[in-house]
Amino acid sequence: MSDSKKKKDNVTLAQVAELAGVSKMTASRVLRKASGFSQNTHDRVMRAVEELGYVPNRLAAAFGSDKASTLIGVCVPRLTSGMFGSVLDSIDHTLSRLGYQTIIGSHEQVPETEEAWLTTILSWRPAGVILSGRTHTPTVLEMLRDQAIPVVEIWNLNTSPIDISVGFNHFDCGHEMGRYMVSRGCRNVAFVGAEANTPGMGMVRFDGFMEALEASGGHLATREVLIDRPGFYAGYYGTETVLSRRGDLDGIYYQEDNMAVGGLFYCQSKGLSVPDDISIAGWGGMEVASVLPKRLTTTSVATQALGKTAAEALIARIRGEPVQDVIVAPTRLVPGSTV
Amino acid sequence: MSDSKKKKDNVTLAQVAELAGVSKMTASRVLRKASGFSQNTHDRVMRAVEELGYVPNRLAAAFGSDKASTLIGVCVPRLTSGMFGSVLDSIDHTLSRLGYQTIIGSHEQVPETEEAWLTTILSWRPAGVILSGRTHTPTVLEMLRDQAIPVVEIWNLNTSPIDISVGFNHFDCGHEMGRYMVSRGCRNVAFVGAEANTPGMGMVRFDGFMEALEASGGHLATREVLIDRPGFYAGYYGTETVLSRRGDLDGIYYQEDNMAVGGLFYCQSKGLSVPDDISIAGWGGMEVASVLPKRLTTTSVATQALGKTAAEALIARIRGEPVQDVIVAPTRLVPGSTV
DNA sequence: ATCGAATAGGTTACCGGTAACGCAATGCAT
DNA sequence: ATGCATTGCGTTACCGGTAACCTATTCGAT
Known part of the structure; x- marks a missing residue:
């Protein structure tokens, strides 16, 4: 159906703009839903996008603007645990709904592993990171401070968080x-x-x-x-x-x-x-x-609530909206028949 | 200790190169361990990296070369399951060891959710993706073909995979x-x-x-x-x-x-x-x-083995090494006392 | 009729790396 | 001494978007 050869050269914004009869910049504005274009222009650009099957290049966008990154790093102690799995699931769903992507890592409770992970992740210039636990190496703290990147620490309550803390008491x-x-x-x-x-x-x-x-x-x-x-x-x-x-x-x-x-x-x-x-x-x-x-x-x-709250708080901070610094996720003693 | 202000302007390769007294390109070659530099140059560049605290910008690297991406997309049915958690854990550890980063997603067994995830992920120009299950929408197949991107389908055995299959029978x-x-x-x-x-x-x-x-x-x-x-x-x-x-x-x-x-x-x-x-x-x-x-x-x-094998096969394919197309992960009936 | 603000859109420069190419110096065989 | 391959390194162009800045038109209020 389509004319795809071995490897279709990706359609660029410039091609979309040309087909729509506008400049790259205008096409960019339309796609980012920024202002500064007419309804007519909007429709023409969207039609061109449709026609060419344009897939935006987030790599280029994130690289060119440093505000446009939608990558979020999430590091949990381990992925095999049902509890952390549930938290991660909730985080990922929430982030995805808000238009962000999740890069994961696990530190196995070793602060140095977290540090190594963070070093790598920061080279992707993420919009924010979610860490777990409150034990971090000095280097981790320094890197986060230097990058001035939004951070949520989850799992445990932390009354003096690096940035934001969402945890259980x-x-x-x-x-x-x-x-x-x-x-x-x-x-x-x-x-x-x-x-x-x-x-x-x-x-x-x-x-x-x-x-x-x-x-x-x-x-x-x-x-x-x-x-x-x-x-x-x-x-x-x-x-x-x-x-x-x-x-x-x-x-x-x-x-x-x-x-x-x-x-x-x-x-x-x-x-x-x-x-x-x-x-x-x-x-x-x-x-x-x-x-x-x-x-x-x-x-x-409430592992699901923890994850959702953490993700929402992070995005709110990224967007510059007001956020509570310390949020306690609910826990409840449930009497059974074993005590 | 360091002169970090509000937000430290990131050190660039150009600054490293200048301090080392070489060109950007030579510094780039040293850091990528490519050939074409002397031991002396290597040492000078590394010293400059150390001194400036250079953190490479993978966004720029991946954007500029399209071979340099180390992002791998991994989509599993759900993150809350212990089994998939174990697979994911194993995949992530293996990828991380090989120098790649994991972007996750979950499709909840709905092919359309997988499609939406893939569309987003492809805009990051990943080096490869790992999908699970063998039910994919036509659009998914088309996108993967167009991008000519390495793909591993995990979990189930699939004798005619899109690219590579690693699964249980x-x-x-x-x-x-x-x-x-x-x-x-x-x-x-x-x-x-x-x-x-x-x-x-x-x-x-x-x-x-x-x-x-x-x-x-x-x-x-x-x-x-x-x-x-x-x-x-x-x-x-x-x-x-x-x-x-x-x-x-x-x-x-x-x-x-x-x-x-x-x-x-x-x-x-x-x-x-x-x-x-x-x-x-x-x-x-x-x-x-x-x-x-x-x-x-x-x-x-063998969930751990499945994950490890899948990740290794994907990276081998990315690197152009020979890989088996269909790999069966081991399973074994374990008699207990309930039958 | 005139003026300032708002709106629509274009131009230019740049983000930070890497590929492709070129060229000088060196090493080695004839 | 000459020719040729190899090594080490620099130059240039470019990846595909976005920010910042600028111009031209439209519109309502005085």
Whole structure:
């Protein structure tokens, strides 16, 4: 149908302009919906675009103007996690709806990996970046300052953000769960976490948890933070460890739900009754928590809302609209039947 | 420390060249590790880069040469799935290691969404794209042909790919599981799937499963394909449906593991014994399958290998190295204790 | 009728790299 | 000593848009 050979030479704006009988600049104005053209001109340009099958070259646009970039860098701890997957999904949908494209990266909780990623991404002159966590290398801070680029830090609440922060209050999550577990009769509890070498926000929840325990009469009997990534396995084996260490536990708080589920199955395999013999609580409100024979007691977190809010805040800042600097994404303790 | 003001004017290659006492072109050659410079020149340029803190502008490079783009577009069905998350993670790591950046998108199994994404992405003149599934709109095919851009289709095996295909043999997966279930005594089985409106590869597995059933003496009693996305919930309620429809089932094959786990819990809640009363099998080899009280019978699939292979094949093609057109990623039936 | 502002559109220069080409100096075989 | 290939490096043009600036027309108000 079309006259495409091996590799069709891309149609340029100049060709569109020529066919429409206007200058490049006018065609550019029409396509960017800027002002300064008549309805008649608009129609002629659009017809030419249609006829030639013009595909704009954003590379050229972004290069020529440095305001025209619609690239957003997003760096999360890992892509394999359902939680971050959900956040990323939400970010990408929102950005895409607003006309931006997402370049991703994962830092695996290592600040130097984030730095390497940022160095590369900045060479694409993105319109903004979304980082996660609040641990950044000095170089990262310096680069972001030098580029004066909009930044959103997500996941954790950060009261003095680089630019904008949208996150959960992990401390409060842990605190609330601590109080709840004590109120349900837990006295001798353990914490099971993961990623000991590169602690993420799980440790902040632990801090809140500890504070609540101490304030309300509970006691941290032991804790086990595995080197592995959080997940079912880690929860399973972490539970084995803490139980073998202390036989008198009456509750375990896990870094997140998958670990809690792993723990739940471990307890089940040992004939321990939950919550009669031992209570179990997680964090995240992952889907699996709700189809278990016993609904897992957990903190449900709004990952979709977090992503959407973060993306919208970033674009608002890019467009120069007013934005709140610190936004707390909602979390909610959901009592199940495991505490 | 540095003299950064509000917004540091970016250091350009010209400044680097001037400081090194060479021409822009020579500096460019050094940085691209092209040939045509002496060791002495190389050192001087590198010292100038160091001193000025030069950050290359890939936008300009990619724009000026159209061979220099290191942007790769990757479009998956969804980002929230652990399986696709794992593939994406693997792709991103591999691309990053090879010096490329990943722009993502998700199409939710709707070809038109993929088309819209591709249109946008092509305006960035990427070095290549990775798509998933084999359902593409005619416009997508035309655009890819016109741009003559390297393409890898992942996830499903495709014997006549647009360019390169790296995928699982879903048909064989289903076929193998069908034979296995019959060999373990299943006769009257059901299939529970998801995404009825936009079927993905789960349906191909079903086709293979059916063929095996018919060939080996089994019988498909009923099937339920939910509108929802695959997941624990969908599996739970899908199981309720097929069991209420047919009380005489002795086996259920699920589109994937999370659904199977949901089904397992449903059976458990109804006092059905697995596998004595009913057998359950999934697909995917997700982590949760191995910490369950009963190890789920499933097909383990190499998502990491799939991603890595796909990324490597794409880059090889971009670099003009020889590549196999059709690559099958390994899958393996893993007997558990649920069949 | 006159004037200033608003509107429509063109011209020029430039963003920061890279490809293509050219040329001098060097090395090596005859 | 001569011829020729190789190496090292500079010059020029260009990629495809956009910003900044400028001109000509139109229009309403005085």
